[in-house]
Amino acid sequence: MALSTTSGSLTTCDPRVYTDKVTPPTPLLAIERAPLGLDLILGAVSQADSARGGADGAVVTFLGLVRNHNAGRRVLYLEYEAYEPLAVKSFERIAKEIHHRWPSVVMGLHHRIGRLEIGEASIVIVTTSPHRADAFAACRYAIERIKQIAPIWKHEHFEGGDVWIEGATADPDDVRAREAAERAACA
Amino acid sequence: MRVTVRLFARLREIAGTAELTRTVEAGATVGSLWKDLAREHAALAQYERSISSAVNADYARMDRPLADGDEVAFLPPVSGG
Incomplete structure (x- = not known):
């Protein structure tokens, strides 16, 4: 009796229970401004994968975090910027490449933009497959390809200044780059 | 058009704006539009060999002809992840 009263009152105070907003289903591929939730992305992947009904034996997750140092500089925070519609299309392209190379893999990928503090996740990648080798390889492939072709930029704010980090010239049709990502994935 | x-x-910072509109002649391409911009903002020229471009949110080559109403994006080397 006392227990049920207590648990009832806890539930009433939980803002997740009483909200007017209907939470839309989490997409597999997304650009987000809010902190990334690994559980939500895992949920989206298992939802997308539910037709296989228990065929998967492996889940691999990759989180990229904001590091407190880079190239000898003390990093204070990062700001990420994206060309959002093209970024999501590049995620879709990477998902297609993975589907072609590792047909058993399902991938979820969310990238955060805006200001990120040290230790926060800028990217979460989740891959599932019946066996671990494919899930590991596809996850590594995804992060390599993101760094090659996703129109996303990090603006590093460090002690004493700031700098735009400039990596690869994005060219999704560059076969050599794609092969390099595949080699890294299968090393 | x-x-x-x-x-x-960095391209946005050099130009001082994230978005602008331009009138271009028939026959203009992504590449000729870039050259127009680089004439206006000399500091853009250093990116000549390292930029990518997109038309209407799809990657496009520099020789892609422009059409009225196109959205053309110029992208410095990327650094996501």
Whole structure:
């Protein structure tokens, strides 16, 4: 009796229970401004994968975090910027490449933009497959390809200044780059 | 023809704006539009060999002809992840 009263009152105070907003289903591929939730992305992947009904034996997750140092500089925070519609299309392209190379893999990928503090996740990648080798390889492939072709930029704010980090010239049709990502994935 | 130009990261800072519109002649391409912009903002020229471009949110080559109403994006080397 006392227990049920207590648990009832806890539930009433939980803002997740009483909200007017209907939470839309989490997409597999997304650009987000809010902190990334690994559980939500895992949920989206298992939802997308539910037709296989228990065929998967492996889940691999990759989180990229904001590091407190880079190239000898003390990093204070990062700001990420994206060309959002093209970024999501590049995620879709990477998902297609993975589907072609590792047909058993399902991938979820969310990238955060805006200001990120040290230790926060800028990217979460989740891959599932019946066996671990494919899930590991596809996850590594995804992060390599993101760094090659996703129109996303990090603006590093460090002690004493700031700098735009400039990596690869994005060219999704560059076969050599794609092969390099595949080699890294299968090393 | 009028086109919208989107600029990102360092290119946005050099030009001082994230978006602008330009009137271009028939026969203009992504590459000729870039050259127009680089004439206006000399500091853009250093990116000549390292930028990517997109038309209407799909990657496009520099020789891609422009159409009225196109959104053309110029992208410095990327650094996501």
